[in-house]
Amino acid sequence: MFEPTTLKDIAKALGLSTSTVSRALRDTHEISSETKKIVLEYAQKINYRPNPIALSLKERRTKSIGVLVSEVANHYFSQAIGGIESIAYDRGYHVIITQTHESYEREKINIQHLASRGVDGLLVSLSAETSDTSHLSLLHDRGLPMVFFDRVAKDIETHKISANNEQGAYDATIQLLESGRRKIAHLTSSNHLSISIERLAGYTAALQKYGIPVQEEYIKYCPHGGMFPEETEQAIQELMSLKDKPDAIFVAGDRLSIGCITVMKKFNISVPEEISISGFSNSDVLDLFNSPLNSVRQPAYEMGRLATEMLIKLIESKYPVTEFENRVLDTELVIRS
Amino acid sequence: MFEPTTLKDIAKALGLSTSTVSRALRDTHEISSETKKIVLEYAQKINYRPNPIALSLKERRTKSIGVLVSEVANHYFSQAIGGIESIAYDRGYHVIITQTHESYEREKINIQHLASRGVDGLLVSLSAETSDTSHLSLLHDRGLPMVFFDRVAKDIETHKISANNEQGAYDATIQLLESGRRKIAHLTSSNHLSISIERLAGYTAALQKYGIPVQEEYIKYCPHGGMFPEETEQAIQELMSLKDKPDAIFVAGDRLSIGCITVMKKFNISVPEEISISGFSNSDVLDLFNSPLNSVRQPAYEMGRLATEMLIKLIESKYPVTEFENRVLDTELVIRS
DNA sequence: TTTCAGTACGGCAACGTTGTCGGGAACGAT
């Protein structure tokens, strides 16, 4: 079986003690330069690597951070993970990615697993199902460093980073209004997510600016963020069977935006002639779509980088941190129609 | 700071020894049922979790498997990861995902990291740059269980799982021929990847069936599998500036297929009128594209599941395994034109 | 009463590593 070499092996081979070998490799001044040279050369030869598990046990840190996202297949998250890895990598941290698939149960299990595996900190974006965050605050209260990105928890006090969702939603809705649409529906994820709340606020503000009343039946929630196609399909069907059919939809999520276009194609609803669609998405293939889709793009990579920098600062801080940042980054509206 | 409770804490609180507490929790017959009850209740109350790092150090296994892919943003891989997680999860294994971004250097570093972190086994899909696999055979020779999927290493003897790339490529090319195309180019990844070799073979066989000679200048390699858009763009430009321009392209990869369509749009080349495109892709939004793209779809989820089952069988085998499977799964040709 | 088996628990070692302490040897100063 797989047996890596240890300090003891080196010590035995060279007739030294493990302590001496350890210190020779760590380049302490207490070891003579001859001994150091011998040990270093031998270690090089047999390709010695210190056992990180033993180190973790001793030092009570793992040099790894846990990431919780809903799905890596989501373009926003795969880009954010790119940013996370770029920083973590530089700072010597390992990244462990877990997916919730928008399930609260899965989120609890993954978080518990990451915590018990001894990650030094967590980067969290909540699942669509999650409304109770006590599984996180429990760990946070016990001192586990934590940074939220994108879908943040309102009642946990720590660093948070998000896009300017309200502004992005406002811009997208205003653009629909400017293009002449007046009956604008809103398709969004579960109603307790921070991003849903903020995007709804932007949508509402834009309508108000044009003096258009917000209609309840124009707002459709998908509790699983469009994980299941039926969810999206049903919401669209309900919208399209209204007496006063909408002439545009502002969609608050990547998977939902794609799902929306898919449903439109299935029902042979022409986009943007019959209905115009504008939504949050970080997909890089929207340009290739048959139906032009205006999109609000988040700086995902940058958000991943910033979140990771914040987390590592928390982890490596000597003293408890009490001042927390709440960074908000601008979105970009891409017009295609 | 974050200090989880240990056996020692429980022992101290209950006036027992750590051995007794340990055995009470493991439900050994040597412990009286009263003591067991007391210990179990207290452990429940303070939410005790055994420290997996200490367990790993002791038992020399981590109950985790490392995954090496080029990019999670690639649809094939994100689906395969779904399959991997579904099995690993059931069997109590944790999944650590790493990305190479098609870089050989990155692959070496990630593999080294995973190995030294003590994963119990590896699921590997080689990067496009990788031609030398000695960093893997070194670990494999030392007994680290390993299963290859999709992009397999020819000279490492272990379980392997791949799609029937040759058949898939043959089917796609035949379809192009049947639709009347005769000047079919081939855009592929780096020439040493197993998938490139097999897909080229299928392409060649199809041309032969129709008695069409294979032309060198119709075959374009992208050493980084289309990681950099310039790579794809240049290859297409070279094809399109040939005296005898191709009227179809068979593309051997997800990112390349998308990249190809993007370039066609940029150069205003009409698909499929001017040139017909057929390629390997597991993207689920191809239906929405403006230019219809025929695609060869791999059973990614199933491949992930099978690979993980094979790996866990290797890991948990009491005796060294010498008989290795080489599973090949059928692809599916999706026609859209 | 002695012996023996069984029960129920504690003590110790080990996984691989590093920090602390202690000690032998060499050397210079007294």
Place this chain on the structure above:
DNA sequence: ATCGTTCCCGACAACGTTGCCGTACTGAAA
């Protein structure tokens, strides 16, 4: 010759857990 100092290095403990052995106690059989 004696003492203090410096230079190297080894022994030991600890991180949290479990396997192995030892042992005190109980009760029954001889």
